[in-house]
Amino acid sequence: MLQTPTDEHTECPNASEAAAIDAPPTGTTTCRALFFQLCLWCHTPDYRRSFCRVCGSRAFGRERSAGAGGVVRRVGYKPQNTWLVAMDEGFTVVCQVVSAAPVVVAIGARVRIVAPLDRGLPLVELTYRATSSSPRW
Structure with missing residues (x-):
């Protein structure tokens, strides 16, 4: 790489x-x-x-980059809290979500870059949570 x-x-x-x-x-x-x-x-x-x-x-x-994007899917295990994020410019990057539990992060949630690199992964935080249009049961 x-x-x-x-x-x-x-x-x-x-x-x-x-x-x-x-x-x-x-x-x-x-x-x-x-x-x-x-x-x-x-x-x-x-x-x-x-x-x-x-x-x-x-x-x-x-x-x-403007530093804003949306969560696409989980990558790796829950303790690492790593997610694939589609940035608004059109590229995707594996990021680590900080200051939020893995259970709170959902696909479609909007995030912003906090620190570009930490152990090779950019750090992001939630700007707002994804809302489900239909209940899951």
Whole structure:
């Protein structure tokens, strides 16, 4: 797997964004951002790939993710609390949900990036829970 750096210390556009990402306030407000790859030929977004899954190109550009997405499915065991998250930009990434029990997380729940990398997995937290349209029994 391609080991490209996916986080950088960048300047946030405003202080409220830094507060939302829990960055420490400093003279120059910095925050950690999640970056993804965008194929320069077909513009397919990917996360940590050595070649494009659509056209096979190896030419990628780096884009900054907004950090919001939806839970698609569980990956791994409950104690790890890892989930496959479809980001709003169109790529999927395996993330670890923090500050929520595995029972609380449901498919369709909206999440946001808290910290891009921790032990190789981005950390996300729930922004709101998924609601079921029909009762399950």
